[in-house]
Amino acid sequence: MTYVNVRFDHKAILKLVKRQSAVLELGCGAGDLLSLLIKERSVRGQGLEIDEQAIYACVAKGLNVIHGDIDSGLAEYEDKSFDYVILNQSLQQIKHPDSVLTDALRVGRKVIISFSNFAYYKSRLQIFFGGRTPVTGALPYQWYETPNLHFLSITDFIEYCRLKNVRMERRMYISEDKRIRLLPNLFAQTGIFLVDRGL
């Protein structure tokens, strides 16, 4: 199957999600990924999103979406309410990533996390040679306008999983529209992880 005009990271996440599963997306934005999952995987989808205008966009797509922030909005779900909890580029923007990840692993049987790799080689070059906070395709914001509160690398996340006994079921590394297999912490712009509690 080929998808025209579908973001490469969305396609990658699509591959990780089983048909007819229940999905909660934290920070679903305008609902593009959730719509894709409903269309292609017939999932039962629920979104959580803080931006009011994004809520209107989601509702226009026929999605179930709750207006609220991730930091407080996740605690209200029962254990294992969803097959997948997805954080697509939202982990960096939440206040307490550790407690949210802990809760996501409680609420979802599996958690899919996708984030921009801060240790991407172009970022490293900008810091090392330019002495500037990096601005790249995956991290496109100036320091004074970025919504990102946390910056992490692929190695950081892997280390986090080891430290917190989170089982990594699958990892995918991408840059632009390519899969990266060699030295991902250097060459991947985005890391996508399928993790669970391994129980």
Add this chain to the structure above:
Amino acid sequence: MKTKKIDKREEGVGVVEAQYFTIDSLTLESGEKLKHVTLAYETYGTLNENKTNAVMILHALSGDAHAAGLDIEQKNPGWWDSMIGPGRAFDTNKYFVISSNVIGGCKGSTGPSSINPATGRHYALDFPIVTINDMADAQKRLIDHLGINKLLTAVGGSMGGMLALSWLVRYPDRIRSAIPIATAIKHSPQQIAFNEVGRQAIMADPHWNSGNYYGGPLPAKGLAVARMIGHITYMSDMSMEEKFGRQRKNGTEPFKFTADYEVEGYLRYRGDSFVKRFDANSYLYITKAMDNFDATQWRPLQDSLQGLKTKVLVIAFKSDWLYPAYQSKEIVKACKRSGIETTYCEVDSTYGHDAFLLEIEEETHLISHFLKTVFHEYETA
């Protein structure tokens, strides 16, 4: 919001006439039986062959069945006219819209101002205590009568939202969805307190006469003051500032306690005009019904919702301090716990509680798309 601007000139549903449905006997939550109960209602649009396109509009405290179009006598538009009609949120080209008054009211339905068939006199305080659930029961009898098995949605703001929650908890198999707007699972002490001041104002009016004022002078001052308090709670600090500022009225005499400021004049006008259209005893009964309402009366809301296929759209407004957003979030929390499909939006509005009657563009966007999805799912189920 990037939605189509609603054209005010666009044709609504035109002139409408109230209809009446009579229930022989209605057993109330109190155990009392109310005989010959009349319910006033209006309908807009056409019921489709499979009866899958019916929507129930539920009004607030002082509302009535006249939600849309122009009434036959005064040609006044309905209280939610901008939401109901061809091409509007409740698109009458697609949906059959039912708007029902509540029992206990005074707008054509049986209430304390009605004649008690047992005595031939006005009920006054002999009218039994009614609850929000009793009101919903009577409305359920109406849709039985209309032959509708399942409503697409039960929707309303404020008390209408409580009615929608009552439908959701008690008749979940009779609705595909519920849309509670600017409402609460139960009243907070603050909400009860404001209602109590309103009731005390009515009862302190010497014309109230323990409820026996029919045929004599009305407790007009008391009811007007109750309404004035109500209006303060329906607005916000900001909406009052925008609407009135400290603007003085013309032609007032200073230091004579006349309505010096615009806001005073507005409240007096609102209070006085309310007296002409609303029964003081109904105000007592209905506010008491709201105070007594508790959607968790029997069990936690999430348990009542567990396993339901009903979808829920909850709407709150940022500046609403009478029904603050945290109360809507309580509903959302129960929905989350129960795992039912939920949409929630806290609309950024400065209108206060009145926003549910005024933020038409946002409500139209949310409701029209939500209903479209619900209707599609019903049709393909």
